Amino acid sequence: MVKRYDSDKVKALVHKIYKAYGFTEKQSSAVAETLIYTDLHGIASHGVQRMVMYDHFIQNGKIRVQSKPEVVKETDVSAVVDANFGLGQLNGIYSMNIAIKKAKAHGVGIVTTRHSGHYGIAGYYANMAADQGLIGLSSTNSRPAMLPTHATQAFVGTNPIAFAMPAKPHNFIYDAATTTVPQGKIEVYRKLEKDLPALWVAKDGNQEINDHHDTADLDALRDPLSNVGLTPLGGVTEETGSHKGFGLGIIVEVFTAILSMGNTSTEISPENLQVGPSQSFIAIDPAIFGDVDQIVQRFSEYLQQIRELSAIPGKKIYVHGDKEALAYEDRKQNGMIIDDKTLAEVIGIADRLGVKHGSLAMD
Amino acid sequence: MVKRYDSDKVKALVHKIYKAYGFTEKQSSAVAETLIYTDLHGIASHGVQRMVMYDHFIQNGKIRVQSKPEVVKETDVSAVVDANFGLGQLNGIYSMNIAIKKAKAHGVGIVTTRHSGHYGIAGYYANMAADQGLIGLSSTNSRPAMLPTHATQAFVGTNPIAFAMPAKPHNFIYDAATTTVPQGKIEVYRKLEKDLPALWVAKDGNQEINDHHDTADLDALRDPLSNVGLTPLGGVTEETGSHKGFGLGIIVEVFTAILSMGNTSTEISPENLQVGPSQSFIAIDPAIFGDVDQIVQRFSEYLQQIRELSAIPGKKIYVHGDKEALAYEDRKQNGMIIDDKTLAEVIGIADRLGVKHGSLAMD
Numbered sequence: 001m002v003k004r005y006d007s008d009k010v011k012a013l014v015h016k017i018y019k020a021y022g023f024t025e026k027q028s029s030a031v032a033e034t035l036i037y038t039d040l041h042g043i044a045s046h047g048v049q050r051m052v053m054y055d056h057f058i059q060n061g062k063i064r065v066q067s068k069p070e071v072v073k074e075t076d077v078s079a080v081v082d083a084n085f086g087l088g089q090l091n092g093i094y095s096m097n098i099a100i101k102k103a104k105a106h107g108v109g110i111v112t113t114r115h116s117g118h119y120g121i122a123g124y125y126a127n128m129a130a131d132q133g134l135i136g137l138s139s140t141n142s143r144p145a146m147l148p149t150h151a152t153q154a155f156v157g158t159n160p161i162a163f164a165m166p167a168k169p170h171n172f173i174y175d176a177a178t179t180t181v182p183q184g185k186i187e188v189y190r191k192l193e194k195d196l197p198a199l200w201v202a203k204d205g206n207q208e209i210n211d212h213h214d215t216a217d218l219d220a221l222r223d224p225l226s227n228v229g230l231t232p233l234g235g236v237t238e239e240t241g242s243h244k245g246f247g248l249g250i251i252v253e254v255f256t257a258i259l260s261m262g263n264t265s266t267e268i269s270p271e272n273l274q275v276g277p278s279q280s281f282i283a284i285d286p287a288i289f290g291d292v293d294q295i296v297q298r299f300s301e302y303l304q305q306i307r308e309l310s311a312i313p314g315k316k317i318y319v320h321g322d323k324e325a326l327a328y329e330d331r332k333q334n335g336m337i338i339d340d341k342t343l344a345e346v347i348g349i350a351d352r353l354g355v356k357h358g359s360l361a362m363d
Numbered sequence: 364m365v366k367r368y369d370s371d372k373v374k375a376l377v378h379k380i381y382k383a384y385g386f387t388e389k390q391s392s393a394v395a396e397t398l399i400y401t402d403l404h405g406i407a408s409h410g411v412q413r414m415v416m417y418d419h420f421i422q423n424g425k426i427r428v429q430s431k432p433e434v435v436k437e438t439d440v441s442a443v444v445d446a447n448f449g450l451g452q453l454n455g456i457y458s459m460n461i462a463i464k465k466a467k468a469h470g471v472g473i474v475t476t477r478h479s480g481h482y483g484i485a486g487y488y489a490n491m492a493a494d495q496g497l498i499g500l501s502s503t504n505s506r507p508a509m510l511p512t513h514a515t516q517a518f519v520g521t522n523p524i525a526f527a528m529p530a531k532p533h534n535f536i537y538d539a540a541t542t543t544v545p546q547g548k549i550e551v552y553r554k555l556e557k558d559l560p561a562l563w564v565a566k567d568g569n570q571e572i573n574d575h576h577d578t579a580d581l582d583a584l585r586d587p588l589s590n591v592g593l594t595p596l597g598g599v600t601e602e603t604g605s606h607k608g609f610g611l612g613i614i615v616e617v618f619t620a621i622l623s624m625g626n627t628s629t630e631i632s633p634e635n636l637q638v639g640p641s642q643s644f645i646a647i648d649p650a651i652f653g654d655v656d657q658i659v660q661r662f663s664e665y666l667q668q669i670r671e672l673s674a675i676p677g678k679k680i681y682v683h684g685d686k687e688a689l690a691y692e693d694r695k696q697n698g699m700i701i702d703d704k705t706l707a708e709v710i711g712i713a714d715r716l717g718v719k720h721g722s723l724a725m726d
Contacts (some may be wrong), residue, residue, distance in 0.1 A: 033677070047617055064548060073651075073652065073653065075470050075651045076469070076470070077440060077469060077470045077651065078470055078471070078651040078652060079473050080652050080653065083561075105441065105567075106439070106469075107438050107439070107440045107441055108441070108471045108473065110471065110647065110651075112652055122521075137618070148669050148672060148680055149680070149681075150674050150675050150678040150679065150680045150681075150684075151669070151672040151673065151674055151675075151680050152672070152674060152675055153672045153673050155668070155669060155672055156669075161612050163610075172613070174610040174611075174613070174614060176604075176606070176610065177608045180597070180603060180604045181604070181608075193629040197602045197603070198603075199603070204675070205674070205675035206675055208685050227673075232595060233597050233604045233607050233608070234543070234596050234604075236595065239518065239560045240543060240560070240561075240562070240598075241539075241543045241544070241596045241597075241608075242540045243539070243681075243683070244596050245524075245596070247537040247539065247683045250535070250537070250538075250666075250669075250682070250683070251537060253525050253665065254498070254526075255527055258658060258661055258662045258665065259559075259649060259658060260652065260653075260654070261653055261657065261658070261661065264665055266668065269656075285475065286439065286622060288436075288438045288441040288473075289436065289441060289443050289475055289622040289623065289723050290436065290443065290623075290624055292446045292620070294624065295621060295622060296623070298621055298624065299617065300623045301629055302616065302621065302629075303613075305518070305629065306511050306514070306518060306519075309514040309515070309516045309518055309588075310514065310515045310516050310590075311513050311515060311568070312513050312515060312567070312568035312569055313513055315513040316513065317512070317513045317569070318512075318513075318606075319511075319613070320606070320610045320613070324407055
């Protein structure tokens with residue numbers, strides 16, 4: 001049975017944990033906000049579930065608690081940020097706020113950042129812009145995971161692209177890895193002891209791995225330049241469009257690592273404390289093109305037309321952001337969902353740090 | 364056997380044909396340049412092969428020879444262009460040149476255009492920026508072709524995304540439909556009487572069509588809101604990433620039709636002379652982020668690392684732009700390739716317009 005918890009109480013606990021690490025009041029509040037936002041929108045893999053990984057990195061110094069992101073180069077429409085290995089979420093909020101400020105003043109803001117950390121869901125930052133009436137985009141690179149078309153070694157990251165745009169009844173939010181599935185999806189299937197669908201994971205370039213018992217190969221997914229990798233969106237042959245997902249992964253690399261002169265996917269490793277992912281944050285004010293109300297109205301009608309197309313029997317047509325909006329309604333009303341293992345991990349962190357916690361149950 | 368022709372002679376003939384339609388010297392030269400560029404880079408589907416379609420549209424008034432694109436709204440970093448139903452290539456060159464000029468002056472230029480025409484390959488315009496040391500992007504929408512995930516009606520266009528970036532030994536050029544394959548690929552397979560690979564085309568949302576004899580269904584690909592459509596990149600199930608290609612198609616719609624208040628994919632029809640595709644053109648100067656030579660050097664090294672990864676036996680790893688560069692070398696040395704049918708069509712147009720033509724053979 002799914003267990004429900006009071007999101008305000010969980011947020012307060014997360015806040016106290018980050019305060020205990022040494023983050024400021026404002027920083028702790030921001031981190032708690034991003035993690036709870038993610039869980040409330042149904043993306044459990046990137047919510048409080050990630051706290052145990054961040055805890056590990058805070059303890060071993062990969063995430064530097066006292067670090068602050070800083071602008072190292074700037075124009076009216078752009079900035080390069082060095083995150084100095086601070087917490088990814090704090091860098092993300094800082095950098096997207098710069099992009100938003102520039103977009104409001106000059107129409108466009110493009111920020112590229114280096115030496116950041118894992119920043120959760122890219123869609124959170126894209127949506128920060130959309131919540132202010134702007135178009136937002138964000139991407140991050142990651143350690144090697146994707147097999148370039150015809151390659152037998154994982155090299156490019158899962159490199160998600162997030163895009164958000166104001167719409168009614170809620171923002172359009174696209175947030176997707178440029179691999180067929182992200183790493184987290186493989187982990188979920190392994191935990192559930194389910195075999196993997198066709199062509200999520202390939203060995204030696206084009207040999208499918210489906211058996212969840214194939215521990216050695218699936219563990220090798222985490223090795224740099226491994227002969228086991230995630231397939232690009234479009235699979236492993238040019239016939240099915242493999243080169244398209246692969247190319248989109250490279251484009252993400254340009255906006256994140258290449259323009260910031262940060263670490264490329266292939267240089268990133270969880271064990272190396274001197275490298276960190278590179279990220280990008282773009283905001284565009286639709287007002288530079290026309291009347292924003294008219295643009296948003298037209299876009300909302302276009303999306304509604306799609307929702308109302310004929311569908312495969314038993315299936316529903318969702319546009320991007322619909323499922324997350326439904327999850328949010330459910331969680332706000334019935335409580336957020338945390339699995340037992342994750343809850344135990346969070347409580348364990350709190351206990352170790354001497355953070356007091358009462359009941360997290362719904363009232 | 365593949366027949367080879369002198370590209371300079373073919374270009375001169377194309378130039379004369381466009382002059383005969385009533386285009387100016389400069390316009391005719393520009394159109395000839397884009398079409399021959401496309402054939403020389405090995406993309407035969409979008410080169411002189413398209414002249415017969417344009418000829419049809421010029422004759423019936425869908426392409427208005429005397430029209431000129433005009434800026435209807437502008438800021439330092441943006442412009443909205445109304446192409447007034449002129450030739451797509453002329454709108455593309457005009458609009459990308461505005462984006463380039465703005466990027467050189469202010470770092471970024473984003474141009475969105477409405478009421479354009481079929482503009483050939485998106486990569487041509489993206490590469491115009493890369494040839495001037497900038498990052499370039501271009502997209503176009505098109506008549507309905509893509510099945511939104513779970514929908515049984517084609518609604519979104521094939522909506523390609525092109526991205527170009529300076530690199531050595533040649534520019535990186537990504538240019539790909541957000542469907543698994545573009546319409547042209549289906550036509551090529553039908554002409555060759557080859558069955559279609561898995562999941563290029565689906566009926567009623569998720570029923571594969573592979574048999575090239577299935578004329579009624581494959582012809583229905585061209586009908587608006589047809590129950591036969593092209594699959595999004597990622598196929599027709601969420602498991603394989605269908606929603607990703609579908610979402611990228613919508614993002615293209617935003618930058619092209621929504622921001623320009625032009626025609627969305629679903630409104631576009633070859634038969635309707637009062638609508639035309641919407642397009643986008645973006646240029647970004649990498650100098651706003653850092654030293655351009657260093658950035659290009661780092662990117663070129665990154666691409667070279669990919670080329671040198673281990674490959675599936677018998678396969679080669681290409682990065683985007685490599686195949687086109689190889690085709691260009693071959694065609695420049697050995698002559699451009701035109702199939703007999705296309706050549707007869709072009710000669711037919713020339714004869715009808717009273718345009719004289721000598722031999723097109725290699726000397």
